[in-house]
Amino acid sequence: MSSIFTDPAFWHRLQFAFTITFHYLFPQFTMGLAWFIVYWKWKALRTGEEKYNEAARFWAKIFGLNFAVGVVTGIPMEFQFGTNWADFSRYAGGVIGQTLAMEGMFSFFLESAFVGALIWGEKRLGPRYHFLTAVAVATGSWLSGYFIIATNGFMQYPVGYEVAANGSLGVASFGAFLLNPWTIIQFCHNQTAALVTGAFVVAALGAFYTLRGVHPKQAKLYLNAGTLVGLIASMITAFPSGDQQAKMVGHHQPVTLAAMEGKFHGGEMAGVAVIGQPNVKEQRLDNAIEVPGALSFLAYGTFESYVHGLDEYPPEDWPDNIELLYYSFHLMITLGTIFILLMAVANFQRFRGRLDTSTWLLWVLALAFPFPYIANTLGWMTTELGRQPWLVYGLFHTKDGYSKLVSNGDTIFTLIGFTGLYFVLGLLFLFLVGREIYHGPDDDGPHDDLGSEPAL
């Protein structure tokens, strides 16, 4: 009996997908939040108003919890390349190992040196150095994002490589590899999306405190910053960064774009389906309501442009789960559109000075924060499902990449282990963040290190 459950690649993929999805819940938030903390530290430095320091101090604690979980769930990611994807590591390690190593050396050392100082060193460092610490942490987290996306960018659109004598890949042009156009566009798209997550969480807490009638001064700060950044970031995530990302997929992975849009047959005036269900067996989009010509325009610039269909490519080159890919992509777009609308309304009310009295809107804002996490996850599902059946696009198949000597039993065992461990970790995280939120931002001045001698 052959099914996906007996296919080792399925379990290796599932474990990587699960552990990376859980892990990325934390960095996407810290990468977004980091700049809020920088902004508040800067305002505090300029105005000398204590409320900005209070905001930075409170969110630094939330940052710290997210950072801690991000670190512990991040360590297994790198090691899984070796444990679960040994043949892929042998093949591409000379290239993608570079960026993974650079992430550790350039950004993690920076972050781990300064996160502690950000949370615990306010008194000792003084306002100026504490602000610089916030900048260092934010820079470190975005650098780390860049190296990871450079790794993914290579897997999506390999450039700057050479094939060595033994068939493995090496770096031929370091500049081309590091400044891969795919990487740059995807980085912009991903980072603005991380800012959306950060902004929605900040705004949600502001709305929550306003509804409860507690911490009014702080709540206003969160609402103002959260809604403003939320609007700008969600607009840039859609245009130009998301738009560019889709165009890039259209150019370099036309079969992926066809699958994302459920285009089984190529043609001019290709439409974008607002509603529709891909029917892979019959090779058509069921119950489709399409905007004619929209896909031609979005992908190639004119309504008449020819958009390739899946039928132009051999089925073995199709992404192997077209339905999931299609739904991930479309749901991400839907959510992204709703984010823009919601934040536009919120900013409209804010400019009229009515945001903190619009109870209905505050409820929506307070409850909306999980959705950017979902949208970010869906975006990555689109990216990674769309890359299939390749690990390195056009060069190396996914089915060739996993560790051949690791048994299915081993992989299922470790997958179950991760599920249990991360479930507990998730509960613990929610419990501790909940406590911080319940306790709220009004504390008694800056924290300081326990016990150690003044050194700076």
Add this chain to the structure above:
Amino acid sequence: MNATWYVIVSFMLIVYVVLDGRNFGVGMLHWLVAKTAAERRQVIEAVRPLLSWDEVWLISFGGTLFAVFPNVLASSFSGYYLALFLILWCLVLRGMAIEVGGHINDRLWQGFWDFVFVVSSFLLAVLFGAAGGNVARGVPIDPQGNFTMAFFTNFGVRGKVGLLDWYTVSVAVAAVVTLAAHGATYLTLKTEGPVHDRSAAYASKLWLALCPLGVILSIETWYVRPGLPAQAMQNPFSWLGIVVIVVSAITLISGLQKKLEYRAFMGSSFLIAGVLGTGGSALFPVMLYSTLDPANSLTAYTSASSPDSLVVALIWWPIAFVLTVGYFIFVSRRYAGKVSVAPENQTSH
């Protein structure tokens, strides 16, 4: 070029063992040196600020190994599959124990996380020790460069070996004692009061216990890998390593006797580095020895990335390393000095 990378990768692993090893040691001794709740917090505070910094060395080591010796990473990580996941899970639990333990000032909460800290630190010392033993003894690598291993087979050290046998278990025991001694030396440096005094007592006893263990282990290693000593003699780096071992052992002993805590800790750190460095140079150029057929062994020459990749990595690595040294100066100045017992009501944050 390949030799340079062998040295760099070994260096990174050694730095990790020296830095995080002290945390494992502190974890294992936690219940023994700290008796009251406040003392337990004091011990945690001695390791908490630097924990993620120390772990980054492991991540950076893994990444660099991936970039320059992908075949070694692929074979060893997939071969040690379950053992490696145990290590990863212990690292997750240890990290959480340290991070969240202090969040709530409650006896049961902190007691529970102390328990997690102690158990995971102990398991990590055992697992890393056994892994080190496996590298020294060799693993059953097939002609394709792969291997797969049971946790144990017949406890023998030749042919189809398992993760645990009499040799790797003795290395694990030695690792537990060494790291506990290292941790005790670190606590002596970082704490004051009763914790300091107990740590100092443990440090002397544990280092003393290590003398016979070291001799036994050397004889065992000589039996398991008869060719190693001769190989070591030919490598000038081994001689350098032996000089480091002798000098740092003297430094450690004099530091312990004269109660010069910083000197003792430096001696302890360099002693561990010297032992690992000597081992590394004795093994060179073999990175993973095959117990089935030495011809299957993975070496720095047969399992490296393409020459161009090695050159590229040699461009960014020194830059990153200089920056890292800069951060290290910041970090170590920031957290210099002793951790004292905090008054009861200030331990929560």
